[in-house]
Amino acid sequence: MRFSTFIGSALMAVALGAPVRAQDVPCGGSFSGFVNGLEDEAISMGFDSASVARFFSGVQQSPSVLKADQRQGIFQDPFITFSRKLISQSRLDKGRQLAGRYSDVFARIQQDYGIAPGVLLAFWAFETDYGAFQGDFNTLNALVTLSHDCRRPELFRPQIFAALQLFENGDFNPSTTTGAWAGEIGQVQMLPKDILENGVDGDGDGHVTLKTSAADALLSGAKMLSNLGWRPNEPWLQEVELPDDLNWYDTGLHDTKTVAEWEQLGVRGRNGPLDDARLDASIIIPQGRRGPAFIAYPNFRVYFEWNQSFTYVLTAAYFGTRLEGAPVYDAGNPEPGLSGAQMKSLQSKLQARGYDVGEVDGILGSGTRDAVREVQRELGMPADAWPTADLLNRL
Structure with missing residues (x-):
């Protein structure tokens, strides 16, 4: 969509x-x-x-x-909740079955466009449940x-x-x-x-x-x-493990480093080595430093041309990796997020401090994430862009 x-x-x-x-x-x-x-x-x-x-x-x-x-509303559930709703074993099984049924089509896609089957299968699943609901x-x-x-x-x-x-x-x-x-x-x-x-x-x-x-x-x-800019035969997303002393302000799509630079900072692939050391990449921690962590390669940004919801994009990209054989992510133990009412209160407080959060709507959009990251750094907190009750109380 x-x-x-x-x-x-x-x-x-x-x-x-x-x-x-x-x-x-x-x-x-x-x-x-x-x-x-x-x-x-x-x-x-x-x-x-x-x-x-x-x-x-x-x-x-x-x-x-x-x-x-x-x-209409954007996807308001946090990543862990949303991804668990959309990704089921039956959906995985169906995707793998269809990958076999249409193996000739996916082989042509791989040859002509350099796109792995899991990428298209994930969109097919999320958009129409593999064509069942159009x-x-x-x-x-x-x-x-x-x-x-x-x-x-x-x-x-x-x-x-x-x-x-x-x-x-x-x-x-x-x-x-x-x-x-x-x-x-x-x-x-x-x-x-x-x-x-x-x-x-x-x-x-x-x-x-x-x-x-x-x-x-x-x-x-x-x-x-x-x-839209997909780079043939390159990765899009990979789960990672992060060092405790990482500068959390450097995480998020606003910051990119080469894979080699991330490795020098202690970032490691959770289930195998990271990809080409020359690729630019960003670290994504959708629910803060204590939750899941991924490295997003250039192709990840193409997903936003398909759908602009961060949660949808990350879930679709992650599901694509699952269909390609990746295991379930480590959910970690993220701090509880805010309710809709709490989020509105936070947005109002951020606006009062001069931050541009867009509309005060109770939704954790990109503007609110950016503002949270900045005010966390201002307050001397880990700047991981994840709004918590502790942050709200400090404001």
Whole structure:
């Protein structure tokens, strides 16, 4: 579910030459009038008028999509809790079974893109439970509804014209294509523009059908990761053991050192040696210095182009290593985190001290983590970016 795609997708209207007249059609107001404006815009882009009429003929506003959008939340559970919810033995077994069933597809992915099977299997599992639950929102209705809504129409509107191009290609049915509430389609949940740019006909039937063809979905997902910057045949994540005297302020994605430099500081692989000593890497301690610890290689950052939730990204990356044979991580004994109410109190206190935490929402996002790390150092505490009751009391 690649929400970050929407930011880049907003540029598509310019690339497609959207006219000023059509762009003047405002969000909100009459839904039918808005659709008429989209039709005019599509025709001015060069789409066939009869095709445009067929594409938009049955579109309807979807209240259920608006409800889903307004209640969406990021993954708020801490890593240990979240990962234990999403990763089960049955999911591991299913992934390994599918790795065997589609061994030819994964061999092609490895050869063409240098991406290990576990990476795609993890996305496949988390996005749709290996294709079992792909979403039942009508995709066109969802995209037009979200474009008509005035919260962030510029993020969704370009996806409509990408879907129209897929329709003209024979790979999208406006009446029957369904998926997630935000417009993602198929077994690995890709947006229409991503499908246009990265779609692969993996099974050779002449179409890119991510809903019904695992080969199409997996190869398309692999191509997208490659285009997002995946470095072929390089690692992405590895569990590590950390020395007690590590400077905890140096942990987190804000700081990178070479693997060799981390080794000089006493970082060791928990289940084997670290990878290429020349690679840049960061140390991740999602629940502080007493919890699990990982070294994140450059490919780990590509995950954030797929989903911007830190907890989701780390869990997906870790699950990929499990599918490649890594053992269960050492959970350690992290200090208890804060409740939602406590987190809001902490954020308010940090704001009062001049730190930018973004919205006071009770969510441990990147801004709050950065602020926690800074104030911990200011107070002479281990700066591991994990907010605790002790920190809250000191503030």
